Amino acid sequence: MNYARAVAAIIWKDLRLEWRTGEAVLTPALLAVLLLLVIVFALPPAVARMEGVFTASLWTAVFFAGTVGLGRSFARERAEGRLWALLLAPVDRSAVFLAKGLAAFLFLGLVAVVTMPAFFAVFGQPLGAPLWRWVATVGLVLLAYSGVGTLVSAIAAQLRAGEVLYPVLLFPLLVPVVLAAIHLTDGLLETGGWSTARAWLQLLVLYNLLFWGVPYLIFEYVVEV
Amino acid sequence: MQLHLRAVTRRVDGRRLLDGVTLAVEPGRTLLVCGPNGAGKSTLLKVIAGLLPPTGGEILYDGRSATRWGPGLRRNLGVLLHETLLYDELTVLDNLLFAGRLFGVADARRRAEALVDEVGLRLVAREPAGRLSRGMKQRLALARALLHRPRVLLLDEPYAGLDARWSGWLTERLAAERARGATVVLVAHEWRTAWPVADQAAVLVRGRLACLVDAARWDAERFGAEYAHWVAPAGGTHVAVVAGQDAAPGKGSGR
Numbered sequence: 502m503n504y505a506r507a508v509a510a511i512i513w514k515d516l517r518l519e520w521r522t523g524e525a526v527l528t529p530a531l532l533a534v535l536l537l538l539v540i541v542f543a544l545p546p547a548v549a550r551m552e553g554v555f556t557a558s559l560w561t562a563v564f565f566a567g568t569v570g571l572g573r574s575f576a577r578e579r580a581e582g583r584l585w586a587l588l589l590a591p592v593d594r595s596a597v598f599l600a601k602g603l604a605a606f607l608f609l610g611l612v613a614v615v616t617m618p619a620f621f622a623v624f625g626q627p628l629g630a631p632l633w634r635w636v637a638t639v640g641l642v643l644l645a646y647s648g649v650g651t652l653v654s655a656i657a658a659q660l661r662a663g664e665v666l667y668p669v670l671l672f673p674l675l676v677p678v679v680l681a682a683i684h685l686t687d688g689l690l691e692t693g694g695w696s697t698a699r700a701w702l703q704l705l706v707l708y709n710l711l712f713w714g715v716p717y718l719i720f721e722y723v724v725e726v
Numbered sequence: 727m728q729l730h731l732r733a734v735t736r737r738v739d740g741r742r743l744l745d746g747v748t749l750a751v752e753p754g755r756t757l758l759v760c761g762p763n764g765a766g767k768s769t770l771l772k773v774i775a776g777l778l779p780p781t782g783g784e785i786l787y788d789g790r791s792a793t794r795w796g797p798g799l800r801r802n803l804g805v806l807l808h809e810t811l812l813y814d815e816l817t818v819l820d821n822l823l824f825a826g827r828l829f830g831v832a833d834a835r836r837r838a839e840a841l842v843d844e845v846g847l848r849l850v851a852r853e854p855a856g857r858l859s860r861g862m863k864q865r866l867a868l869a870r871a872l873l874h875r876p877r878v879l880l881l882d883e884p885y886a887g888l889d890a891r892w893s894g895w896l897t898e899r900l901a902a903e904r905a906r907g908a909t910v911v912l913v914a915h916e917w918r919t920a921w922p923v924a925d926q927a928a929v930l931v932r933g934r935l936a937c938l939v940d941a942a943r944w945d946a947e948r949f950g951a952e953y954a955h956w957v958a959p960a961g962g963t964h965v966a967v968v969a970g971q972d973a974a975p976g977k978g979s980g981r
Contacts, residue, residue, distance in 0.1 A: 503830050510828045514813070514816070514820075581812055585777050585811060589775065589800050590828045591797050
């Protein structure tokens with residue numbers, strides 16, 4: 502009960518901070534839309550209609566824009582010793598990881614809700630699959646992204662040039678998620694289901710278990726100075 | 727809550743930040759920890775709070791090792807660090823509400839409102855904490871540390887930034903905390919301000935306890951005169967560390 506209350510308190514605090522700063526949703530969403538514009542202007546119309554271009558553009562924008570907010574997740578806690586305040590909570594310290602990860606997932610979800618329809622509209626791409634399959638696919642991808650992103654953010658916050666190093670540390674770990682996202686999206690567009698990308702779906706589920714399970718167990722040592 | 731440190735040591739990269747610190751503070755008593763810059767005062771406080779792990783020795787609360795207490799121990803700790811632990815973007819009230827929710831305070835809002843009044847921040851209660859002056863932030867940080875009625879108060883430079891009026895308030899508040907049985911460890915570089923609230927005074931020099939005296943039996947003038955010897959580079963360190971048995975350089979048993 503105390504654990505759940507502490508998780509809820511940290512999420513509530515992050516929501517309040519987001520309301521006041523717009524760092525985790527507004528800025529990344531704006532960046533994703535700007536990336537969309539750059540892609541649209543850069544690609545010749547014939548190339549934009551080619552197979553795979555839509556999927557690659559969509560996820561490139563979402564992943565790059567997401568780092569802006571995710572990178573701040575723990576960097577923000579570093580100022581004024583705020584991380585100490587979280588670690589003083591009378592619950593297992595994994596609660597801090599869980600809360601920050603869930604808040605990041607929520608924020609990435611909001612970024613996706615704002616930006617993905619814009620990509621579909623600009624590229625003139627029909628959904629091609631039931632909405633619930635899209636929600637499940639995007640949800641799984643963003644869950645994996647927020648899990649690994651939160652862990653790397655916690656590690657980067659302990660480093661001197663953490664905010665600069667954050668994307669460099671994050672993207673190599675993200676490769677399996679990016680590949681899974683692209684294959685699953687292509688599968689949805691081509692067949693309306695996951696039958697052609699079942700192995701990627703399984704990989705994504707395993708990745709989620711790994712990058713939510715391991716930090717949950719080791720977070721105390723990650724934040725230990 | 728009784729606090730007992732047994733030979734607490736913390737080494738980082740071969741440097742001894744704390745070196746075999748042994749002391750005890752009884753419930754309802756205040757320990758003033760002073761010493762020169764870099765003596766390890768703030769490190770000691772963070773180690774007691776469980777924010778930094780000791781590399782040797784043991785910390786006991788009510789005779790039970792801190793590691794055995796588990797996370798629930800932290801419910802009993804009210805901590806003020808050199809950093810404010812505040813979110814500049816959140817309002818004064820939201821900062822306190824967040825702390826209350828994090829510690830599971832049942833009447834968090836009522837408690838937060840009462841503390842806002844007590845520390846004189848009612849007029850700025852809905853202002854972002856980032857807009858407060860240094861002294862106002864310090865009062866808010868103190869309110870945050872007191873919010874969940876902790877049994878142990880660990881305060882790093884609590885008088886920093888406070889004017890005469892609010893220094894007086896803090897002295898009274900600490901006396902009230904002592905009266906309700908709270909154990910207080912107070913770190914102060916400028917120890918004279920905190921002297922009236924101290925039951926014991928410890929001098930830390932280069933991570934080692936140079937002395938531990940019963941403040942009730944020492945007046946500030948005498949302590950001040952001896953303090954210079956204790957913190958002197960060439961001597962005075964590692965003299966007696968016996969609570970209740972006043973010790974000065976040359977008088978106590980060396981370690």
